[in-house]
Amino acid sequence: MILKNAFALCLALLPLTAVFAQKGIQQKDVTRLIRTLAADDMMGRQTFTPGIEKAAEFISNEFKAIGLKPLTGDTDFRQDFKMYALKPGKADVTLNKQSLNPEDFFYSTGHRKFEWEEKAPKPVFIGENDDFRQGLTTARRLGKDVLVVVHPKHQEIFKRYAGSFRQARPVMELGKGNTLIFVLSPLTEVTSFNIEIKNDAEEMPLANVAGMIPGKRANEFVVFSAHYDHIGVMQPVAGDSIANGADDDASGTTAVITLARHFKKQPKPERTLIFVAFTAEEIGGFGSQYFSQQLNPDEIVAMFNIEMIGKGSKFGPNSAYITGFEKSDFGTLLQQAVKGTAYNFHPDPYPSQNLFYRSDNATLARLGVPAHTISSVQIDQDKLYHSVNDEVESLDMAHMTNMVKAIALGAKDFVQGKKTPKRVDKTQVQ
Known part of the structure; x- marks a missing residue:
């Protein structure tokens, strides 16, 4: 009887032991971090502004205070790189030997100068009864320079896209990538085509902030990530013009800093x-793109990308969902790790939102890394997304703190080398 009772007591204590293991993760520390990152003086942390530089300095100082090391080859926590803002300049398009008016075409290119002349091109036609967005996706997936002829029935959505594409567009490298030319025309056959583009380019500095805890296995990495940029200043609403980005994604950045402190205290x-x-x-995931080029993706065991965990999920308190759940067993392993505790993880309940491809995990997943985003936002109902009202006061700090604890517990076996998630099939990732 004594042995039976002792065994029962051990079983009862298992969940508590898991919770106690995360007791160093305190709500007061989480609150301090997110209040700083989402403060008005960060001005919404928009790229290329003093606000994001201030945020980068704050994160760097936190990493230093924790005792992280810069990444191999770096001397500090800033991972500086540059990109270019391409501003559309002069462009001339001739279709079937007829010059087009500027309002009847737009283009996407990474080239400062681009010329294309062809007597018998093979365009992608978006016909009167076709879906415009599907046609755009088809053109992009061809992986080459493409002429896209759009039927005038789609004029309204054509103009909306044109307005966006005619703004200055960021690119990682000049002269790289494919060029897509969109023309509004009822033609169903193209016998000749010519385009000449001259763009202006401005160099723009950017920086990730990254640190590490060296492990016994120097070439096996577990990555914890979030994005610290947001959308900056908007049109005022009730006198408030700062999109603070508390949930998106000061919450994820706060989690990354808190997890760094937690794991630094462990053996x-x-x-x-x-x-x-x-x-x-x-503005396009350029930070994660640069980061992915600095490491061998085959050496990254897993990536915990954390995005918008400041509010309770549809599954109830202390729960989150994992995007791309079916693409590896990453999510299943996390579920096993928190079984019997107050925490739980679920597959992404919003497949139509395409969330797996809307955050920084997608860049690494395309390289085969089991890279998934952990989130709890009810994205189909959240009215504060990308608004001036995404502020700390709208968040559930107890839930957010528990999400950080859940991630720490879920990652434990990955960190200790006891479990390794299956690789993502690169051929199944867009």
């Missing part, structure tokens, strides 16, 4: 841990 990890705050997620 030396088996695997090397990288903690990174990405820049430029909101």
Whole structure:
């Protein structure tokens, strides 16, 4: 009887032991971090502004205070790189030997200068009864320079896209990538085509903030990430013009800093841990793109990308969901790790939102890394997304703190080298 009772007591204490293991993660510390990152003086942390530079300095100082090391080859926590803002300049388009009016075409290119002349091009036609967005996706997936002929029935959406594409567009490298030319025309056959483009280019500095805890296995990495940029200043609403980005994604950045502090207090990890705050997620994921080029993706065991965990999920308190759940067993392993505790993880309940491809995890997943985003936002109902009202006061700090604890517990076996998630099939990632 004594042995039976002792065994029962041990079983009862298992969940508590898991919770106690995360007791160093305190709500007061989480609150301090997110209040600083989402403060008005950060001015919404928009890329290329003093606000994001101030945020980068704050994160760097936190990493230094924690005792992280710069990434191999770096001397500090800033991972500086540059990109270019391409501003559309002069462009001339001739279709079937007829010059087009500027309002009847737009283009996407990474070239400062681009010329294309062809007597018998093979365009992608978006016909009267076709879906415009699907046609755009088809053109992009061809992986080459493409002429896209759009039927005038789609004039309204054509103009909306044209307005966006005619703004200055960021690119990582000049002269790289494919060029897509969109023309509004009822033609169903193109016998000749010519375009000449001359763009202006401005060099723009950016920086991720990254640090690490070296592990016993120097070439096996577990990455914890979030993006620290947001959308900056908007049109005033009730006198408030600062889009503070508390949930998106000061919450994720706060989690990354808190996890760094948590794991630094643990014994030396088996695997090397990288903690990174990405820049430029909101304008195309350029921070994660640069980061992915600095490491061998085959050496990244897993990536915990954390995005918008400041509010309770549809599954109830202390729960989150994992995007791309079916693409590896990453999510299943996390579920097993928190089984019997107050925390739980679920598959992404919003497949139509395409969330797996809307955050920085997608860049690494395309390289085969089990890279998934952990989130709890009810994205189909959240009215504060990308608004001036995404402020700390709208968040559930107890839930957010528990989400950080849940991630720490879920990652434990990865960190200690006991579990390794299956690789993502690169051929199944867009």
